[in-house]
Amino acid sequence: MAIRNSSFVFGVSVSDYNFIGREQETRQLKLNFEEGVNTIIISPRRWGKTSLVQHARKKINSDVITVYVDIFGCKSEYEFYNTLVEALLKQTASTLQLWMDNARGFLARLSPKISFAPEPSSEFSIALGITPKTHSPEEILNLAESIAEKKGKRIVICIDEFQQIGEWSDSVTIQKRLRSIWQHQKNVSYCLFGSKKHMMSDIFQNKKMPFYQFGDLMFLPRIPTSTWVEYIVSHFAERQRSISEDLASQICNLVDGYSSYVQQLAWHVFSLTDEGDTVTTEHIMYAQKSLVDSCELLFLEQTNPLTEYQMNFLRAIASGVKDGYGNANIREEYNLGSASNITRLKEALVNADLIESDGRKLQFTDPVFALWFKKRFMN
Ligand SMILES: Nc1ncnc2c1ncn2[C@@H]1O[C@H](COP(=O)(O)OP(=O)(O)O)[C@@H](O)[C@H]1O
Numbered sequence: 515m516a517i518r519n520s521s522f523v524f525g526v527s528v529s530d531y532n533f534i535g536r537e538q539e540t541r542q543l544k545l546n547f548e549e550g551v552n553t554i555i556i557s558p559r560r561w562g563k564t565s566l567v568q569h570a571r572k573k574i575n576s577d578v579i580t581v582y583v584d585i586f587g588c589k590s591e592y593e594f595y596n597t598l599v600e601a602l603l604k605q606t607a608s609t610l611q612l613w614m615d616n617a618r619g620f621l622a623r624l625s626p627k628i629s630f631a632p633e634p635s636s637e638f639s640i641a642l643g644i645t646p647k648t649h650s651p652e653e654i655l656n657l658a659e660s661i662a663e664k665k666g667k668r669i670v671i672c673i674d675e676f677q678q679i680g681e682w683s684d685s686v687t688i689q690k691r692l693r694s695i696w697q698h699q700k701n702v703s704y705c706l707f708g709s710k711k712h713m714m715s716d717i718f719q720n721k722k723m724p725f726y727q728f729g730d731l732m733f734l735p736r737i738p739t740s741t742w743v744e745y746i747v748s749h750f751a752e753r754q755r756s757i758s759e760d761l762a763s764q765i766c767n768l769v770d771g772y773s774s775y776v777q778q779l780a781w782h783v784f785s786l787t788d789e790g791d792t793v794t795t796e797h798i799m800y801a802q803k804s805l806v807d808s809c810e811l812l813f814l815e816q817t818n819p820l821t822e823y824q825m826n827f828l829r830a831i832a833s834g835v836k837d838g839y840g841n842a843n844i845r846e847e848y849n850l851g852s853a854s855n856i857t858r859l860k861e862a863l864v865n866a867d868l869i870e871s872d873g874r875k876l877q878f879t880d881p882v883f884a885l886w887f888k889k890r891f892m893n
């Protein structure tokens with residue numbers, strides 16, 4: 515028997531039945547991948563970067579090999595190299611033997627620990643043990659180019675959570691190294707994507723930084739409300755429930771079109787209904803409350819370390835103050851301390867990823883956090 519599709523999915527990347535829209539972005543990515551154009555994708559967390567890249571990977575023609583690597587867990591340059599090389603070797607070859615052959619020269623100085631999973635069909639895992647003693651960065655970073663040449667195929671390396679690189683010690687030196695090698699490769703291109711807008715922007719939009727103008731910069735937009743309405747209405751209908759277009763767009767608007775929350779809120783609404791039911795405004799209000807409650811622990815963890823001034827600053831933003839924080843009357847009304855304090859407050863909250871600035875105006879990064887914050891701290 516076929517496994518039934520989940521109606522709504524959040525918190526992991528989505529595909530097929532749970533993936534909607536993104537036609538234009540998919541087309542652009544496909545083209546960039548096939549033509550070897552480097553691409554940078556920036557958006558807040560959980561808007562759909564990983565899902566989009568995985569979706570585009572499935573669409574490209576077979577002369578191009580894509581390699582996907584997530585570097586969220588990498589804390590240093592060489593951890594990154596190990597992760598990168600493993601992904602590269604595995605994903606450019608169809609079998610273990612093939613990649614051993616491919617990379618014989620490269621692996622010669624290593625004694626990789628290869629472990630097979632119990633079932634023959636599942637993946638093998640390797641611990642390569644690449645260190646500065648065994649390989650120079652240049653050698654590692656050129657491996658992709660030599661595999662591409664050998665295979666006569668273009669390679670696109672997709673690096674997820676790329677903002678992590680900004681956290682490594684000596685980050686700028688490493689970035690210089692990567693860029694100077696990557697930009698000369700003829701058969702390998704890169705798709706670098708991540709959240710934390712301030713970090714990604716600093717890496718890619720700051721003239722003084724090595725990755726400035728490295729490639730096609732894509733700020734992933736929201737999925738439009740009309741697309742969500744279609745998705746929500748049809749997914750309810752397929753499970754014998756009905757929801758009006760109006761209420762479906764309310765689900766989207768209540769969470770400001772933030773992809774993963776749209777699916778999560780839709781899921782909460784769905785779980786309040788049975789076959790044959792029609793969704794009402796009460797369902798939506800109740801589901802919104804339960805969504806906010808379900809995030810509370812996480813949000814408390816984010817606000818607990820904040821200072822009183824930082825909390826006050828969040829209150830000011832939540833009250834709708836969008837700029838002019840340095841003005842005496844605003845500082846007084848919200849108790850923000852001295853004028854020189856303002857920049858520091860802003861910076862700390864941006865670094866904590868709680869707020870972001872789009873140009874001059876500040877806003878909360880997370881719409882559900884905003885709802886929760888108002889409910890908890892401003893009554
Ligand atoms: N194209 C899409 N269609 C439907 N839901 C999506 C789409 N993109 C993102 N989502 C929702 O957002 C969540 C996070 O997506 P993900 O790709 O992991 O985002 P990111 O990589 O930006 O953090 C998914 O679990 C899903 O609920």
Ligand SMILES: [Mg+2]
Pocket residue numbers: 560563564565674
């Ligand atoms: Mg992701």
